[in-house]
Amino acid sequence: MSYGYIFDFLRQRLGDRNAIIGLSGGIDSSLVLALLSRSIPRERIRAVFMPDSTTPPGDYDDIRKLSEKFSIEVTTRDITPVVNSFRGLLEARSNGPIGNIKSRARMTVLYYYANTMNGYVVGTTNYTEFITGYFTKYGDGGCDLEPIINLTKTEVRSAAREFGVPESIISKPPTAGLWEGQTDEKELGFTYDEIDQAIEYFRKLGEFRDDAVSARVKDLYIKSMHKRNLPYSPGEVQSQ
Numbered sequence: 177m178s179y180g181y182i183f184d185f186l187r188q189r190l191g192d193r194n195a196i197i198g199l200s201g202g203i204d205s206s207l208v209l210a211l212l213s214r215s216i217p218r219e220r221i222r223a224v225f226m227p228d229s230t231t232p233p234g235d236y237d238d239i240r241k242l243s244e245k246f247s248i249e250v251t252t253r254d255i256t257p258v259v260n261s262f263r264g265l266l267e268a269r270s271n272g273p274i275g276n277i278k279s280r281a282r283m284t285v286l287y288y289y290a291n292t293m294n295g296y297v298v299g300t301t302n303y304t305e306f307i308t309g310y311f312t313k314y315g316d317g318g319c320d321l322e323p324i325i326n327l328t329k330t331e332v333r334s335a336a337r338e339f340g341v342p343e344s345i346i347s348k349p350p351t352a353g354l355w356e357g358q359t360d361e362k363e364l365g366f367t368y369d370e371i372d373q374a375i376e377y378f379r380k381l382g383e384f385r386d387d388a389v390s391a392r393v394k395d396l397y398i399k400s401m402h403k404r405n406l407p408y409s410p411g412e413v414q415s416q
Contacts, residue, residue, distance in 0.1 A: 179211065179335065182323050186215040186298075189321050194220045194295035196286050198316075199242065199250060201225070201235030203336050203345055204300040206242055208323055210339035212298065213246045222289050223250045226282045228259055230356045234348070241342045255281045279315025287318075296320035304329040304368060307375050308393060309400020310360065317403060328375060329368040365392055 186195070195212050199205045212221050225239045243250045258281045259274070268274050286297045299319030301311050303326055311317040324332060329350070336346050350360040350368065361367050366389050374390040378397075384390040402408070 177331065177335070182211055183215045186212060186321070186323055190216060190220075190296055192294075194222055194293050195298050196222045196224070196290045196293065196295040197298045197300070198282050198286050199223050199225045199239055200300075201232075201238040201242075201345065202350060203332055203341065204302055204305075204324065206238075206341045206345050207332055207336045207339065208298060208300045209242060209246055209248065210336070210341055211323055213248060214339075218246070218248050221248050222293055222295060223248050224286060224289065225250050225252045226255050226285055227252070228254065228256045228278055234344070238342065238345050238348075241344065245340060245342060253285055255285065276312050276315060279312035280318075283315050283318040290320075298323065299325075301325060302327050302329055302332050303379075304372055304375055306404070307378070308364065308371065308396040309403050310364065310396070311403065313403050328372045330372045364396075 195216060197205065197208060197212065199209060209221070209223060223243075227235065239250055239252075242248075255278065259278055262268065262277045262281075263274060268277070283297075289295060290297050297319040299316065299322040301316065301319075301322055302324050305311050306322075306325055324335075327335065333346060364371060370389045371393055374385060374387075374393045377390070378384050378393070384394040
């Protein structure tokens with residue numbers, strides 16, 4: 177697969193602005209970092225790692241590998257105090273809402289750097305996550321550019337190997353790291369390979385097959401429609 181269109185997209189859309197990217201130690205953000213490193217000068221990339229109290233120790237090592245591999249300095253900002261403040265303020269106990277707080281706290285940090293560094297926040301959502309709604313509204317879904325939005329998780333894995341993302345990142349179970357023991361596939365109910373087969377059928381034919389995986393994907397797609405649209409309003413607003 178050719179990725180030239182992504183390089184062109186990043187160069188054109190960023191223009192003279194800096195690229196601000198949040199790194200998690202996962203495959204999607206790692207691939208986007210690799211793509212950025214081939215698209216614009218490295219000194220224009222601000223990569224930020226934002227761990228919290230449930231971040232696995234291995235992620236710190238993977239961030240170090242990424243920094244060394246692509247010769248990009250990574251800034252670390254621990255968001256635990258921010259999350260604990262909201263946890264106390266709201267008396268929050270449930271994993272899901274707390275996980276969304278973490279994601280939105282990270283978005284806020286990234287936009288601080290974008291505001292102060294003449295930057296755009298570069299997102300890391302892939303096509304599989306986009307269709308299933310597996311991202312936090314105004315969290316990791318809050319960004320200015322989405323360079324891998326057309327790549328399924330399966331395609332992301334292939335591209336990550338092609339661009340030299342460390343194998344320890346490619347092979348570990350995908351997780352948003354929003355609470356201890358959380359994994360994407362456990363939440364989604366099927367493997368990414370199974371989900372991507374259903375999504376590829378939908379992408380080509382515009383409809384879902386009649387099987388259990390497709391039924392699950394269709395349900396997620398419908399329920400998350402609000403994440404892919406502008407806020408609802410009384411009457412259609414035309415852009416000028």
